[in-house]
Amino acid sequence: MPVPKSNLYPDFNIVRLSHVEFMVTDLAASKAFYADTLGLQITFEDSETVFFRALEERNHHCIILRKGTKPEANVLGFKVFAEEDLDKAEIYFKEKGLPTEWIERPHQGRTLRTRDLHGVPLEFYARMEQLDPIHQQYKLYKGVRPLRIDHFNCFSTNVDESVAFYNDLGFRVTEYTEDEESKKLWAAWMHRKGGVHDMAFTNGRGPRLHHTAFWVPNPLAIIDLLDLMSTTGYLENIERGPGRHGISNAFFLYIRDPDGHRIEIYCSDYMTVDPDLEPIKWDLKDPQRQTLWGAPAPRSWFEEGTTFANTEISDSQLAAQPIVAP
Structure with a gap:
């Protein structure tokens, strides 16, 4: 089957991928791996979750670790260009017969949750809490x-x-x-x-x-x-x-x-x-x-x-x- 012709004017505007949420069985062990070995920066943590960002990122998080009983991925996150793109996305996915719901997400603005045609859980947002830049704080550079x-x-x-x-x-x-x-x-x-x-x-x-x-x-x-x-x-x-x-x-x-x-x-x-x-x-x-x-x-x-x-x-x-x- 040939690759389809690019759709340069989609119904709503996705900017990029944004984040993933992992369920982990040992939160302390996973936190140590991502922070101390890989070198991601912790932006928030409590007894159930740890949020990380990478060194050039201003958005609050790119990975969320959540304590659970088995390793899974809860959702893949994407950033859209503007708030109105979220409303357009809701209409789009509903017309495709796919589930949609508005959810509350810490450190994110309005967030739309849905799935793709094969069931991959997706969420879309336009605004996330912005943090101070750290890309020139070379004392933080460790791991990879x-x-x-x-x-x-x-x-x-x-x-x-x-x-x-x-x-x-x-x-x-x-x-x-x-x-x-x-x-x-x-x-x-x-x-x-x-x-x-x-x-x-x-x-x-x-x-x-x-x-x-x-x-x-x-x-x-x-x-x-x-x-x-x-x-x-x-x-x-x-x-x-x-x-x-x-x-x-x-x-x-x-x-x-x-x-x-x-x-x-x-x-x-x-x-x-x-x-x-x-x-x-x-x-x-x-x-x-x-x-x-x-x-x-x-x-x-x-x-x-x-x-x-x-x-x-x-x-x-x-x-x-x-x-x-x-």
Whole structure:
């Protein structure tokens, strides 16, 4: 199926991805991992939750950890341009037959909760509490020195359907993987903010969250993180990398937090703001697709992910197989 033509004038204006809320089984252990090892900055905490932002971010939070009985993702958050976009979004999702509700969120303004066509829980807001800048307070830079949240990647049971849905919301495809036999999409990368992606989809059992990514200053920050993790008890939490993706050209590392939520550390992709940018096509069997240097990903990377709360999971509709590390 061909990639759909970009919708440059969607019904409402999404600016970018914003935040994720994780359920964690040991709040103290997860807080230590995100604050002391990764280097995210705590903006609020109590006995049940911890809020973090990255070093270049002015908004109050990009990750929320909430104490729970099992590891899940509660919601993926997105920022819209203006308050009226929230009202337009409510009309849009209602017309699609999808659930909508207005919820109260600490440190956020009016917030609309809904789901996408496969059940991924989403929320949209226009205003969040603004904090003082800290990007030049270099005394705070530690761990991998995360500058900002960059993207989500979700397992989708039908990537073509996911791409069509988010394309209608104004997300634009930058790169994609096509299964040559079926001519169906196996994966796709879509953006709003002008990087390679705010939202990506990988074929698999879903919907599940594959990973959340953070942008860091340079590849050396990733090397420093590997040295830190390997000497502070987190050796087994290193899953894949470091390496350079063929798709996106980004330098990457995949790690797992104490509950198994996958985090990508990411830098060096490219600008995609031109509205007529042509998407780059990849063959599923191209060994440089996953890693420019040819190294395939481990089986866990294709099979394991974070479930969404109160969301039914089903098998993928596409049986095509990528190259998997032995």
